[in-house]
Amino acid sequence: MKKLLLAIAVFANGLLMAQNTVSISVEKPEYRAFATKINDLVHTRLDAGFDYSRSYLNGKVWITLKPHFYPTDSLQLDAKGMNINKVELVKGGKNIPLKYRYDSMVLNIKLDRTYKSNENYVVYIDYTARPNDYKGEGSVAITDAKGLYFINPTGEDKTKPTQIWTQGETEGTSVWVPTIDKPNQKTTNEFNLTVPSKFITLSNGKLTTQKKNADGTRTDSWVMDLPHAPYLFFIGVGDWAVVKDSYKGKEVSYYVEKEYEKVARKIFGLTPEMMKFFSEKITGIEYPWIKYSQVVGRDYVSGAMENTTATLHQESAQQNARELVDGNEWESTVAHELFHQWFGDYVTAESWSNLTVNESFANYSQLLWFEYKYGSDAADFENINDMQTYLTRGDRSRDLVFFNYADKEDMFDAVTYEKGGRILHMLRTYVGDSAFFKSLNKYLTTYKFGNGNAHKLRLAFEEVTGKDLNWFFDQWYFGSGHPKLDISYGYDAPTQTAKVYIKQTQPGDKLFKLPLAIDVYNGSNKKRFDVWAENKADTFSFPVSSKPDLINVDATKTTLLEKKDNKTLAEFIHQYNYATNYIDRREAIDAAAKNVKDQTGYNLLVKALSDPYWRARSRAINSFANAKLDDATLSKIESIAKTDANSTTRAVAIDLLAKQRNESYKDFFVKATRDSSYSVAGAALEALGLLDGPRAFAIRNELSKDDNRGRLLTALTNVTVQYGDESTFDFVSDNFGEMPLTQNKLRMAETFGNFLTKVSNKENFRKGVEQIEKLFRQDIPSQARAQFEPQLNALLKNIADKKDSAGQKELADFARSKISK
Incomplete structure (x- = not known):
């Protein structure tokens, strides 16, 4: 699963500031063993029809x-929220x-x-599944748990x-089919799905037959x-629309809404190459299933899900041709879910406590793919980006394999994924x-079609x-x-010895062996030089002919750590020029920015403007944000x-020119x-607004007739809020309402709130306030809502205060009535 995980955000004085997620606390730890196996599933045959009404x-x-x-x-079977009509034993051709x-x-x-x-x-069971009547709790990563979803059914x-x-x-499958809903169960299955003939179906495995029925339905x-x-x-x-591809004679297919049929290969088309790479270069095991399909679902409750042979993606995967000019932002998810077909589906974590043996591998597959396809700089970015995600959001108090969680949903976090x-x-x-x-091959081969855990992984590596x-x-x-490291350096000229001093400064008594x-x-x-740091303070000495220009600790930049690296600016410059690793160059750019x-x-920083990697160029541009630029740099x-x-680097440059x-x-x-790039067009529109607001608003009126997304949609909304009036309410409200639940929507909430201070129409004002309230009190997963409540209250108070100042007491009172006590 590629999780949908929102960073905690704070609205204060018009600013949005990222905060750490709150650590999970367990008052009475309970050991979460894997599920005891009394009965084993062998095969599941389901005949299913659907009552859309x-x-x-x-x-x-x-x-x-x-x-x-x-x-x-x-x-004992899991069967959540169902009507059970019959339970019988099939024996001797009869049902008992x-x-x-x-x-x-x-x-x-x-x-x-x-x-x-x-x-x-x-055992035969006749039943009715009623998913909308089942009240299950989701998580920050998986926002709902009712298992079966009817989207716009009527x-x-x-x-x-x-x-x-x-x-x-x-454990949502047991909302729509009785089963033993535990990850350490394995079963074959046959699903016979009767649907209106106008629809197509997708499920695990192979489509073997399709039968037309007299009532206008079809059974697949x-x-x-x-x-x-x-x-x-x-x-x-x-x-x-189904776009067909193939890999070594196996069907590879992409199920997308029809307007995306022409770009489906641009979104998912690297899948066969990924299958070859993961099969031949990484696992040594050919893709193990009969086919691989990917489908996009509306209103999906997470990022994506690795259902065996049939991955489900959220609608954000569907990008139009213009969005793809800025790059396929879903490529890492495509790799992530595909790799699960080995790590998660072929060999499955025996319990949710061991979830990381599924998710850490899928997370790491993104780096492996980018390294293969785009080179070491792209892999290094993936590494440092995920490391920073863990360091800013991860619960530092819990083990990677965690047997004392409060709820299994808590395992879908930055520890399981990014840290893993x-x-x-x-x-x-x-x-x-x-x-x-x-070792990966050994693990997969040994436990194929079975279950794995961290101990089994260790044994494979040791063997x-x-x-x-x-x-x-x-x-x-x-x-x-x-670990948190404080690194400093010394040089003894008489003995021609360079020294490195490493202190472990993390709180508590725990020391890491590094x-x-x-x-x-x-x-x-x-x-x-290869060394081991394992004490509170370590000193390492190296013979040299003269004082080194640079000593680079953790030269591979692969160790998970925080560090205070006491290098001089000259040493960081040397690091940029000679160390070559993207993370080395990035550290040097950050030092120069200071x-x-x-x-x-x-x-x-001027030199870094010509760096071969676009992310390094962009970082250098951003580092000039508060600098006085000479003519050559401009x-x-x-x-x-x-x-x-x-195109993203071009947009960053436009932001600086603005x-x-x-x-x-x-x-x-x-x-x-x-x-053609949404990023460039959006940056340019906002830049123009700083020079000529009326011209920017006029262009906004022209552009708003098109299908606008990404940075351009944000820019159009910002220009509308800044230079428009309440006649543009529908544009702002509709765009806000249609945005998926992401960090961008949380940012847009503040913009929308500022816009509402201009709105005098009572109906529109109430609708806008209720849209913001819905985001914070309904759309955000229930587990995180309390953490966002202060931000919502601050935003509502700001709206109410400005309406009071404008003499619009009724509107101010309405906004204030939504503030929680």
Whole structure:
């Protein structure tokens, strides 16, 4: 699963400031063991029809089971919020009624006799699933838990397609089919789906037959003949366009809304190449399933989900051709979900406590793919970006493998994902590429179609490498936190010795054992030393012929840590020139940004404007935000704004030119508002607004007739708010309402709130306030709402105060009435 995780935000004095997520606290820790296996699922056959008017699934299911080890005369199935009509045993060609108890969550069945571990039996259940009547709690990452979703089922909303899709993780499959809804169960399945003939279907495995029915419906039969976990079951029904591709004779397909049919390959078309890369270069195991489909669902409750052979993506995956000019922002998610077909589907975490053996690998696959496809700079960015995500959002108090969670949904966080991915990166660095990938193959081969955990992963690595890795797994998998290092340097001229002093300054008594590469530079000459830092304070000495120009600790930049690196600006400049790793260059750019008034710092930033990696160029441009620029630098930035190969970098350059308030740029900004890149056009429109608001608003009126997204849509809204009046309410309100739940929408809430201070129409004002309230009190997952309540109250108070100042007491009172007490 690619999680949908919102950073905690704070609105204060008109500013949006990111904050750390609140750590999970457990008052009475409970050990979360993997589910005890009394009965094993063997095969699940489902005949399903759909009542669109009531959003019901009418099902008949035949479940083949057997006792796991001990004899048993009973069966317990998860079945949430259903109407159970019949429970019978299929025996000798007949159905025999069985006694059962049902409490709306669990179905307890008394079998006709005691069965032994080698005896299969089949239970038949006639039922109705009522997902909208089931009240389950979601999480910050997965915002709802009702398992089966009818989207616009009666077609009343003309802006949305009619769809059905399912979301099984964590234990939502049992809302629409009785099963043993635990990740350590594996079963084959056959789903026979009867739907209106105008729709197409998608499910796990292969479409084997399609039968037209006399009532205008069609029954599609999907067969999954390899075992997988129930949370990976999937049903999709809708009016999608299907774009076919292939990989080594296997079907690869992309299910998208019809307006995206022509760009589907630009969004998902790298999938066959990814399959080849992951099969041949990473796992050594050919893609293990019969097909691979990807489908986009409206109003999806998370980022994406790796249902076996049938990944479901949220609608943000659907980007139009103009959005894709700025790059496919969904490419990492495509890689993430595909890699789950090995790590998560082929070998599945035995429990939610061990979720990271699914999610850390999927997270790390993004780096592996970018490294292969785009080079080391792109991989280094993925690494440092995810490291910063963990450092700013991760719960530092919990272990990676966590047996004491309050709720299984809590496991979908920056520790399981981003920290887990960084730990794999450290493990790869420590054992080496060949051993790392052979160990992955060993793990997958040993536990195929079964379950894995961190201990099994360690054993696979130890068998391949011959190394005892208990220290690594105890520290990183079964421990919490990360090191904080204070690094300083010395040089003893008489003995020609360079020294590195490393202190571990993290709170508490815990010390980390850290294998570190240290590079010592004299000019362009580099010598590497491999050391272990494992004490509160370590000193490392190196023989040198003269004082080094640079000593670069953690030269691979793969260690998960926070650090205070006491280098001089000259040393950072040397690092930029010779260390070459993107993270090394980024650190140097940041050091120069802090010293931009120093000519040497300024000069380094100018040099970085020509860096081969666009993110480094963009970072250098942003570093000039508060600097006085000379003519040569301005000329260089003007050139970047007009000609850089990367559109995002061009937009960043336009943002900096906008700060100059130079009338000579006006014609360029006007022209750039028509750029094919949304990012460039949006930056140009906002830049023009700083020079000529009426002209920007006039262009806004022209552009708003088009399909605008991304940065341009934000710019149009900002210009409308700043220079428009309440006659543009529908434009602002509609755009805000249609935005998916992302950090951008939280930012837009403040903009929308400022706009409402201009609105005098009572109906529009009330609608706008209620839209903002809905975002914070309904759309944001329930687990996070309390953390956002102060921000909502501050925003409402600001609106109310300004309405009071304008003498609009009734509107002020309405806004104030929404403030929580």
